[in-house]
Amino acid sequence: MTTSNRQDLKEKVIAQADQSVETLYRYLRLTSVSAQHLEIPETVQFVADLLKSVGGEVKILDDLGGNPVIYGFFAAGSKGNANKTLLFYNHYDVQPPDPLDEWESEPFEPSLKDGILYARGTADNKGSLMLRLAAIKALEQADGLPCNIKFLIEGEEEIGSPNLPRYLKEYAELFKADACIWEFGSKDAQERVELYAGIKGSAYFELSTKSASIDIHSSLAAVIDNPAWRLVQALASMKNQNNDITVEGFFDEIEEPDEALMEIVRALPFDKSGLTGPFGLTRPLITEARGENPRDALMLYPTMTICGMVSGYIGEGAKTVLPKEAKVKIDCRMVPGQTGEHLLACFERHLARHGFSDVKVELIESQRAYRSDITDPFLHLVKKTAEEAYGSEAVLYPNSPGTGPMYQFNECLQLPIVSTGVGWAESKAHAPNESIRMKDYADGCLHMAYLLTDFAAE
Amino acid sequence: MTTSNRQDLKEKVIAQADQSVETLYRYLRLTSVSAQHLEIPETVQFVADLLKSVGGEVKILDDLGGNPVIYGFFAAGSKGNANKTLLFYNHYDVQPPDPLDEWESEPFEPSLKDGILYARGTADNKGSLMLRLAAIKALEQADGLPCNIKFLIEGEEEIGSPNLPRYLKEYAELFKADACIWEFGSKDAQERVELYAGIKGSAYFELSTKSASIDIHSSLAAVIDNPAWRLVQALASMKNQNNDITVEGFFDEIEEPDEALMEIVRALPFDKSGLTGPFGLTRPLITEARGENPRDALMLYPTMTICGMVSGYIGEGAKTVLPKEAKVKIDCRMVPGQTGEHLLACFERHLARHGFSDVKVELIESQRAYRSDITDPFLHLVKKTAEEAYGSEAVLYPNSPGTGPMYQFNECLQLPIVSTGVGWAESKAHAPNESIRMKDYADGCLHMAYLLTDFAAE
Numbered sequence: 035m036t037t038s039n040r041q042d043l044k045e046k047v048i049a050q051a052d053q054s055v056e057t058l059y060r061y062l063r064l065t066s067v068s069a070q071h072l073e074i075p076e077t078v079q080f081v082a083d084l085l086k087s088v089g090g091e092v093k094i095l096d097d098l099g100g101n102p103v104i105y106g107f108f109a110a111g112s113k114g115n116a117n118k119t120l121l122f123y124n125h126y127d128v129q130p131p132d133p134l135d136e137w138e139s140e141p142f143e144p145s146l147k148d149g150i151l152y153a154r155g156t157a158d159n160k161g162s163l164m165l166r167l168a169a170i171k172a173l174e175q176a177d178g179l180p181c182n183i184k185f186l187i188e189g190e191e192e193i194g195s196p197n198l199p200r201y202l203k204e205y206a207e208l209f210k211a212d213a214c215i216w217e218f219g220s221k222d223a224q225e226r227v228e229l230y231a232g233i234k235g236s237a238y239f240e241l242s243t244k245s246a247s248i249d250i251h252s253s254l255a256a257v258i259d260n261p262a263w264r265l266v267q268a269l270a271s272m273k274n275q276n277n278d279i280t281v282e283g284f285f286d287e288i289e290e291p292d293e294a295l296m297e298i299v300r301a302l303p304f305d306k307s308g309l310t311g312p313f314g315l316t317r318p319l320i321t322e323a324r325g326e327n328p329r330d331a332l333m334l335y336p337t338m339t340i341c342g343m344v345s346g347y348i349g350e351g352a353k354t355v356l357p358k359e360a361k362v363k364i365d366c367r368m369v370p371g372q373t374g375e376h377l378l379a380c381f382e383r384h385l386a387r388h389g390f391s392d393v394k395v396e397l398i399e400s401q402r403a404y405r406s407d408i409t410d411p412f413l414h415l416v417k418k419t420a421e422e423a424y425g426s427e428a429v430l431y432p433n434s435p436g437t438g439p440m441y442q443f444n445e446c447l448q449l450p451i452v453s454t455g456v457g458w459a460e461s462k463a464h465a466p467n468e469s470i471r472m473k474d475y476a477d478g479c480l481h482m483a484y485l486l487t488d489f490a491a492e
Numbered sequence: 493m494t495t496s497n498r499q500d501l502k503e504k505v506i507a508q509a510d511q512s513v514e515t516l517y518r519y520l521r522l523t524s525v526s527a528q529h530l531e532i533p534e535t536v537q538f539v540a541d542l543l544k545s546v547g548g549e550v551k552i553l554d555d556l557g558g559n560p561v562i563y564g565f566f567a568a569g570s571k572g573n574a575n576k577t578l579l580f581y582n583h584y585d586v587q588p589p590d591p592l593d594e595w596e597s598e599p600f601e602p603s604l605k606d607g608i609l610y611a612r613g614t615a616d617n618k619g620s621l622m623l624r625l626a627a628i629k630a631l632e633q634a635d636g637l638p639c640n641i642k643f644l645i646e647g648e649e650e651i652g653s654p655n656l657p658r659y660l661k662e663y664a665e666l667f668k669a670d671a672c673i674w675e676f677g678s679k680d681a682q683e684r685v686e687l688y689a690g691i692k693g694s695a696y697f698e699l700s701t702k703s704a705s706i707d708i709h710s711s712l713a714a715v716i717d718n719p720a721w722r723l724v725q726a727l728a729s730m731k732n733q734n735n736d737i738t739v740e741g742f743f744d745e746i747e748e749p750d751e752a753l754m755e756i757v758r759a760l761p762f763d764k765s766g767l768t769g770p771f772g773l774t775r776p777l778i779t780e781a782r783g784e785n786p787r788d789a790l791m792l793y794p795t796m797t798i799c800g801m802v803s804g805y806i807g808e809g810a811k812t813v814l815p816k817e818a819k820v821k822i823d824c825r826m827v828p829g830q831t832g833e834h835l836l837a838c839f840e841r842h843l844a845r846h847g848f849s850d851v852k853v854e855l856i857e858s859q860r861a862y863r864s865d866i867t868d869p870f871l872h873l874v875k876k877t878a879e880e881a882y883g884s885e886a887v888l889y890p891n892s893p894g895t896g897p898m899y900q901f902n903e904c905l906q907l908p909i910v911s912t913g914v915g916w917a918e919s920k921a922h923a924p925n926e927s928i929r930m931k932d933y934a935d936g937c938l939h940m941a942y943l944l945t946d947f948a949a950e
Contacts, residue, residue, distance in 0.1 A: 070808055070809065129811060130805070132805070136706065194810060244774070245774050245775045246771045246773050246774070248772070248920060248923045248925075249924070250771050250922075251923070252795070252823045254790075255795040255796075255825065256778070256779075256789035256790050256795050256825065256893060257789050257790060258771070258773065259735070259773075259781075260797060260798055262798035263727075263735070266798070267731075270724055273725075275725045275729075309712065309716065313708050313716070313816075315717075316702070316703050316850075318717070319717070328715045332712075332714050338713075339718060339814055340720035340815070341804050341811060341814070341815070342720075342803060342805035342807075342813070342815070343724075343802065343803040343804065345798065345802075347588070347799055348801070348802040348821075349527070349528070349590065351527030351588075351856075352527060352696045352821065352823075352857055353587060354694065354696070355799050355800070357798070358771075361806075363811070365710045365713075398809075398810050399810055435712060437711065437812070463709050464707070464708075464709040465708060465709070467706075
């Protein structure tokens with residue numbers, strides 16, 4: 035592609051990115067919280083119509099249970115390369131918006147302020163879908179689509195994609211492609227574009243203990259055992275004050291990183307202020323207290339996180355009650371080799387061995403970790419076109435600290451995968467006041483247009 | 493009083509108890525939750541009108557802060573003993589009704605089924621006030637009031653009576669009396685009437701730790717410290733898996749029980765099924781696991797109870813979030829000698845020493861324990877008249893495992909105190925489906941009529 039072609043494309047992309055914003059607003063207004071089963075059919079219909087409106091062929095797959103998976107197909111134009119196909123992975127579901135009282139605007143009413151667009155789903159993941167479609171529209175208006183394009187847009191990413199593996203297996207032929215662009219990514223606090231060639235896995239557990247049929251007057255606590263104290267003691271036996279995970283067998287399945295990977299990890303940038311600033315952290319990083327490298331931890335260490343915990347009276351003022359039950363939600367981010375099933379067995383054995391057989395464990399969802407082959411040329415094409423489109427450095431991480439169903443994608447489709455998206459350093463995905471910057475939205479759109487063009491020409 | 497007088501009084505009492513039920517229903521419909529500041533003025537007005545309707549003189553005391561304290565006075569009749577005054581202590585506030593979904597009827601709409609009346613406040617403490625007033629009405633209709641009667645009805649008992657001590661001190665002369673009947677009591681599972689000559693104290697704490705300004709994506713848990721884990725570890729350092737309280741200094745202030753007290757404690761009945769049955773307990777009693785006597789524990793041991801605990805996402809499904817803060821509510825039932833201020837100092841020192849200076853402790857409310865002189869004749873008069881009225885055994889406990897502002901009453905008024913009330917073994921005070929039996933309501937009313945008669949004649 036000549037420089038003048040590139041310039042012409044850039045103008046068309048910027049115009050299309052701009053035009054697409056009104057549609058993005060409508061998409062963001064849909065409260066598609068998968069954990070709470072909100073507006074899923076409405077959102078599926080919206081996305082299907084959206085793909086069709088850009089010229090896509092659409093199939094809504096819902097025969098294997100769960101929220102529908104949307105397939106989209108855009109054929110290469112007459113001047114394009116019909117032998118190359120790029121697959122985009124997106125999801126139309128979002129995280130629950132709570133705590134609601136910490137939003138400065140309505141979570142499901144987009145609010146634009148100083149070039150920053152606030153709403154649940156802006157960064158994760160509705161913004162990324164919209165800019166990909168805007169890039170397609172711009173390419174269509176330029177020389178036509180340079181290659182075939184497929185979409186897999188699911189609706190259960192935020193609850194761990196429990197049904198997606200079945201769809202991937204059943205429809206592997208339909209989704210077949212030469213490479214895949216994943217759903218998320220951000221610019222860091224130094225304005226570097228972060229690209230990911232893998233993900234960590236996640237196993238989400240609920241632990242609970244119940245010792246009475248009703249809450250009890252706390253004056254009886256001298257004789258009646260308290261499930262909240264039981265759960266506290268059980269949890270304290272699983273991770274110590276130094277943040278060491280002390281569940282026997284937890285680390286058994288981990289594949290040791292090889293020297294090539296370690297070399298890449300050691301070369302990655304790490305900007306502490308990019309973490310501490312946006313979140314207003316008041317404590318030192320865990321890795322500082324432990325004398326560890328935070329890059330190693332983010333790339334290579336599994337975690338065990340209390341995501342939520344509840345027992346008894348949590349309202350205003352004092353209620354002198356002895357709770358009947360106590361519950362905790364735990365998310366374990368896993369590294370390659372680990373499985374949720376093994377961790378479940380470890381938890382059950384640990385609790386039984388430590389005298390907590392009254393504490394029940396349930397594995398709510400689980401996804402394995404995955405890393406693409408870091409030497410694949412596609413990964414470096416994504417990086418090169420990102421640097422061109424954004425006009426700033428891009429960093430290719432072996433994996434994200436986050437999670438997604440990448441392991442299953444590769445099992446069924448066998449293709450290189452890179453993740454990139456429209457976030458920025460303060461996007462606050464999964465938290466109140468989630469946002470994207472409109473400049474990143476336009477640059478991300480341009481990145482996709484350049485990538486598709488160069489991918490087709492390879 | 494002759495037997496025929498007694499029979500005449502009994503008939504009048506039963507009629508009055510019956511007639512008072514409609515008014516009790518209206519009282520129960522008032523949502524006077526002190527922890528949530530609900531309908532307090534309306535309830536004060538209702539109670540004041542109620543006292544006046546039975547012929548009482550009323551003062552609403554509100555000059556010293558907090559919810560108003562209601563003073564009521566009924567003068568001895570012309571045939572009565574104007575030299576003797578009995579003081580009744582009641583409270584018009586109730587516990588919060590939640591968890592709401594566990595009520596089988598509306599908490600603030602009385603529901604009568606098989607002789608059992610369900611509503612928040614039936615047992616604790618609206619039923620007891622109503623039956624005392626019904627007894628007064630019956631006595632008025634018989635030979636007139638046998639002695640002077642005073643009421644102290646407060647509105648902050650369920651939040652620890654924070655302002656009552658000031659009112660007691662300021663109005664000691666107004667509330668002066670020869671003896672006091674306290675607000676609560678029950679029949680046990682063996683239909684014995686439980687009377688209490690004292691109470692445990694209570695110190696209510698909130699512990700919290702906050703480490704970020706917003707909830708964070710849990711993928712960052714490899715480097716960012718988690719306040720829920722911090723709180724779990726802090727709590728686990730304060731009480732171990734064997735239910736030993738391990739906070740240094742916690743037991744320092746306790747007055748050792750003397751042999752006379754121990755003798756009474758050893759003779760008390762203990763019926764395990766009366767505890768395990770109503771609450772559907774699935775674990776052994778703490779005292780069984782520790783090889784301790786449950787009577788000793790209920791009478792003599794302090795407690796440390798998690799009443800409520802919350803952090804992060806507690807809604808439906810999975811949310812992969814690293815919480816910004818974690819909180820716990822803790823109730824310590826104290827025995828004579830202990831003070832909330834000392835326990836606060838112990839907690840603060842303990843947390844600092846164990847590396848948890850990020851965990852903040854707040855003392856929300858605190859009341860000291862108290863025991864009346866177990867040899868006082870008034871105590872035995874209450875027991876004797878209870879056995880006559882109920883037609884069953886009564887047991888005088890040195891103290892209740894529960895709490896109330898008895899310590900301050902005695903400090904200001906210096907008088908013997910016994911607690912008795914209208915509860916039964918399954919009253920479920922502070923829990924969903926709180927109830928009383930209408931037969932106990934009538935018997936309790938008769939108990940008060942007999943007690944007032946015999947007290948005046950002493």
